[in-house]
Amino acid sequence: MIDATMGKDAARAEWDNPMQFVLACVSYAVGLGNVWRFPYLCQMHGGGGFLIPYMLMLVLLGVPLFYMELAIGQKMRLGSIGAWRAISPYLGGVGMASVVTSMYLCLYYNVINAWSFWYLFHSFQSILPWAECPANSNLTGPVEECERATPTQYFFYRETLDISGSIEENGGIHMGQALCLLLAWIIVYLFIVKGVKSTGKVVYFTATFPYLVLIIYLIRGVTLHGAINGVKYMFTPKMEQLAKPTTWINAATQIFFSLGLGFGSLIAFASYNQYNNNFEKQAIVVSMVNSGTSIFASIVTFSIYGFKATFNYESCLERVRLLLLNTFDLAEDTISLENVNHWIAELNRTHPEQFASLGGRLETCDLEAELDTAVEGTGLAFIVYSEAIKNMPVSQLWSVLYFIMLLLLGMGSMLGNVIAVITPLSDLKFISVLSYPVGLVCLFCLLLGLGFTTRSGNYWFTMFNDYGATFSLLFIVLIEVITVCYIYGIKRFEKDVEDMLGHRLNWYWKIMLAGVSPILLIALFIFYIVNYIQGGTPTYQAWNKELGKSVVTEYPPYAQAFIGLLLASSVCCIPLTALYTYCKKRNLASGKRERTVSTVSL
Amino acid sequence: MLVRILVLLYLAGAPALAQTLCQPNASNGYRVRISIKTALGNQAYEWNENEMFLFRATMAFAMRRCYKTETYNVDNIIVCNQTLRVSFWFVVTSPENSTMLIPKADVEKAVSMSRHRINNAFLLTDRTLEFLGIHPTLAEPVNPDTPPWLIVFGVVIGAVFAGIIALLVSSLLQKRRKEKGMMEDGQDEEDMQVKGVENGNVLDGIYNRGFTDDDRFTKL
Numbered sequence: 087m088i089d090a091t092m093g094k095d096a097a098r099a100e101w102d103n104p105m106q107f108v109l110a111c112v113s114y115a116v117g118l119g120n121v122w123r124f125p126y127l128c129q130m131h132g133g134g135g136f137l138i139p140y141m142l143m144l145v146l147l148g149v150p151l152f153y154m155e156l157a158i159g160q161k162m163r164l165g166s167i168g169a170w171r172a173i174s175p176y177l178g179g180v181g182m183a184s185v186v187t188s189m190y191l192c193l194y195y196n197v198i199n200a201w202s203f204w205y206l207f208h209s210f211q212s213i214l215p216w217a218e219c220p221a222n223s224n225l226t227g228p229v230e231e232c233e234r235a236t237p238t239q240y241f242f243y244r245e246t247l248d249i250s251g252s253i254e255e256n257g258g259i260h261m262g263q264a265l266c267l268l269l270a271w272i273i274v275y276l277f278i279v280k281g282v283k284s285t286g287k288v289v290y291f292t293a294t295f296p297y298l299v300l301i302i303y304l305i306r307g308v309t310l311h312g313a314i315n316g317v318k319y320m321f322t323p324k325m326e327q328l329a330k331p332t333t334w335i336n337a338a339t340q341i342f343f344s345l346g347l348g349f350g351s352l353i354a355f356a357s358y359n360q361y362n363n364n365f366e367k368q369a370i371v372v373s374m375v376n377s378g379t380s381i382f383a384s385i386v387t388f389s390i391y392g393f394k395a396t397f398n399y400e401s402c403l404e405r406v407r408l409l410l411l412n413t414f415d416l417a418e419d420t421i422s423l424e425n426v427n428h429w430i431a432e433l434n435r436t437h438p439e440q441f442a443s444l445g446g447r448l449e450t451c452d453l454e455a456e457l458d459t460a461v462e463g464t465g466l467a468f469i470v471y472s473e474a475i476k477n478m479p480v481s482q483l484w485s486v487l488y489f490i491m492l493l494l495l496g497m498g499s500m501l502g503n504v505i506a507v508i509t510p511l512s513d514l515k516f517i518s519v520l521s522y523p524v525g526l527v528c529l530f531c532l533l534l535g536l537g538f539t540t541r542s543g544n545y546w547f548t549m550f551n552d553y554g555a556t557f558s559l560l561f562i563v564l565i566e567v568i569t570v571c572y573i574y575g576i577k578r579f580e581k582d583v584e585d586m587l588g589h590r591l592n593w594y595w596k597i598m599l600a601g602v603s604p605i606l607l608i609a610l611f612i613f614y615i616v617n618y619i620q621g622g623t624p625t626y627q628a629w630n631k632e633l634g635k636s637v638v639t640e641y642p643p644y645a646q647a648f649i650g651l652l653l654a655s656s657v658c659c660i661p662l663t664a665l666y667t668y669c670k671k672r673n674l675a676s677g678k679r680e681r682t683v684s685t686v687s688l
Numbered sequence: 689m690l691v692r693i694l695v696l697l698y699l700a701g702a703p704a705l706a707q708t709l710c711q712p713n714a715s716n717g718y719r720v721r722i723s724i725k726t727a728l729g730n731q732a733y734e735w736n737e738n739e740m741f742l743f744r745a746t747m748a749f750a751m752r753r754c755y756k757t758e759t760y761n762v763d764n765i766i767v768c769n770q771t772l773r774v775s776f777w778f779v780v781t782s783p784e785n786s787t788m789l790i791p792k793a794d795v796e797k798a799v800s801m802s803r804h805r806i807n808n809a810f811l812l813t814d815r816t817l818e819f820l821g822i823h824p825t826l827a828e829p830v831n832p833d834t835p836p837w838l839i840v841f842g843v844v845i846g847a848v849f850a851g852i853i854a855l856l857v858s859s860l861l862q863k864r865r866k867e868k869g870m871m872e873d874g875q876d877e878e879d880m881q882v883k884g885v886e887n888g889n890v891l892d893g894i895y896n897r898g899f900t901d902d903d904r905f906t907k908l
Contacts, residue, residue: 203841204837206840207836207837207838207840207841208837210836210837210840220829221829226823226825227823262837265841266841269844272845272848272852273848276848276851276852276855279855280855411773412721412773412775415772415773416772417773417774418723418725418726418773418774419725
């Protein structure tokens with residue numbers, strides 16, 4: 087059995103130096119998840135205490151699997167489809183499943199970059215558009231939807247997305263979003279059109295500049311008023327959270343997705359390496375850098391969180407103070423922000439009837455409650471962060487810096503996603519007949535991605551985000567590990583690694599790859615299935631413009647069917663390809679018996 | 689004698705009459721709330737009789753500005769019920785008949801028209817000098833011809849297109865240089881530099897499948 091890419095082997099492109107490869111992996115692995123998912127998990131699962139399961143999962147699951155993917159890519163020198171077919175012809179479908187999952191990711195991930203562009207372009211104004219509510223048509227007050235929600239939410243849901251009330255209500259394409267998406271795809275195309283020659287140069291910038299911005303933000307963040315509240319809140323460990331199994335599950339999944347395992351990007355990157363490149367050291371370095379960045383980013387996030395929570399708390403106190411002054415007609419300097427609570431008790435005692443007339447207008451201001459509002463994902467990046475930024479002095483500068491950083495993180499990850507699709511496709515013989523595969527893939531993804539810029543597009547985006555890659559990846563990586571360790575054989579893998587690196591596999595790698603990681607993966611897989619079944623009908627958050635907040639809504643039946651399709655389409659590549667190869671082999675074998683001369687055929 | 693008594697009675701009664709005209713929750717009166725310390729902080733001035741006089745004068749000015757036919761005076765603005773908060777009620781009487789109050793809507797019109805001038809007289813804003821019941825008219829939103837974000841977008845996409853053109857030109861030049869090189873050498877050129885996936889494989893010759901590289905599958 088011959089693999090399809092013989093001729094290409096001699097002339098395969100390579101990174102200019104190993105540093106480019108490391109930076110490409112860092113740029114791919116360090117993405118938006120480090121900035122918005124890890125801080126959220128840290129907050130949900132007991133602050134500083136979450137680092138324990140996180141580090142443990144990194145050592146047990148993350149680094150060995152990362153090592154394995156790099157080894158495969160570097161050894162086979164092919165994209166994911168060719169590489170897995172070479173390892174075991176029946177399991178070539180693993181590569182196919184990776185490509186399908188990466189394709190889904192490509193479709194929706196660039197929409198986040200489009201939003202970053204949109205916010206970036208809107209930062210060049212004297213007043214940030216999400217700082218204040220726009221006036222309504224009579225000029226008597228702010229727009230009602232904006233008043234019920236906050237200006238930042240209004241800007242995101244109404245002006246950026248023009249979101250409809252539910253996934254069923256479609257609408258036209260938002261032209262601004264479509265333009266930004268077009269720009270994002272053109273830039274991605276430019277970065278990868280020349281293969282690793284161009285990508286190698288680009289990653290110098292996309293991997294390093296975000297750190298510069300993070301450092302600047304760290305300095306700005308910790309000097310903000312109230313930042314210390316957030317940092318203290320994050321680092322106070324709540325050890326009782328460690329007893330809950332979801333903490334450990336979330337730590338494992340975070341490591342897993344943060345490193346980008348299973349998409350085929352790592353295999354693709356490593357396939358452009360020199361044969362004897364020392365990927366062992368690089369695997370450890372990249373994993374450590376990725377986790378370190380997560381922790382670093384969460385310090386920044388929490389100092390900004392603390393600032394926002396303190397600002398809101400003090401605004402709340404100010405409103406209560408004004409309310410008391412106005413109701414009881416006291417002189418302005420009698421109540422200050424510090425003694426508001428004292429005065430509430432005092433006035434309740436001395437003027438009970440008048441106090442009762444305040445009724446529901448008297449708010450309770452609680453700093454803990456403000457800090458407790460944990461938000462993750464696009465909500466954190468685009469709503470919470472922009473709310474904090476608008477209150478900083480010279481907010482335009484911070485806004486521009488922040489969205490450039492988001493763009494670079496997102497672009498870096500996009501590079502990996504698109505290369506994961508293009509490398510195996512260009513390795514296949516029939517694709518080289520088509521000229522410009524890169525352009526066609528980008529164009530195809532752009533046209534389909536326009537669907538996410540419609541009025542209900544954000545709901546489809548959330549669906550893809552939640553279901554497109556999570557379950558299939560677990561399955562893919564599980565099959566990968568079992569294939570390499572048991573079907574290909576850990577002994578053969580050991581010999582390959584020795585061939586490349588010059589020394590044998592350490593006992594650590596052997597134990598982790600053959601024993602611990604598969605067990606952990608199976609446990610994760612079972613947990614996911616159980617959770618999905620127990621969760622009932624899948625739901626999503628629909629934005630209600632009358633209430634000015636998100637409401638939990640169930641997916642309609644056709645959307646649920648689509649979720650099933652998403653999950654099934656990538657996963658069933660594996661059994662289908664296995665079946666196909668088996669049938670082909672049987673036909674070949676029966677064909678061989680009939681002919682006297684056996685010809686080597688594809 | 690009788691005239692003198694009548695004059696004395698009138699002078700004594702007038703303020704009392706004025707007081708009955710101005711009352712909290714009067715139907716034609718407005719409540720004003722002033723927050724000087726919030727607006728000015730350390731540079732806050734004290735609210736005293738002089739400031740009150742300025743307020744009455746400003747209100748008279750506002751009425752004159754709005755209804756240009758009549759001549760209002762400080763006496764036409766009656767203030768009462770001042771509190772420590774610095775809030776008070778005021779009513780406006782007609783210049784011809786000091787017992788007749790100007791209706792609420794007319795007062796509102798005058799205040800809205802001169803709101804900016806009234807605020808400036810006291811170094812305050814719409815939020816710190818409140819007329820309870822009169823909504824401030826928000827500033828007309830500035831609508832530029834081209835939204836500013838589109839300008840920045842245009843700049844960025846212009847730069848990107850310049851990049852694309854540079855790319856095309858450089859690859860064109862490279863191709864032309866390669867052709868020239870082939871014509872001069874007159875022999876098959878080794879593939880020195882991979883052009884990446886865009887242009888595919890440029891190997892010359894046919895790969896001899898007899899020498900299959902199957903080392904990766906079976907190791908001896």
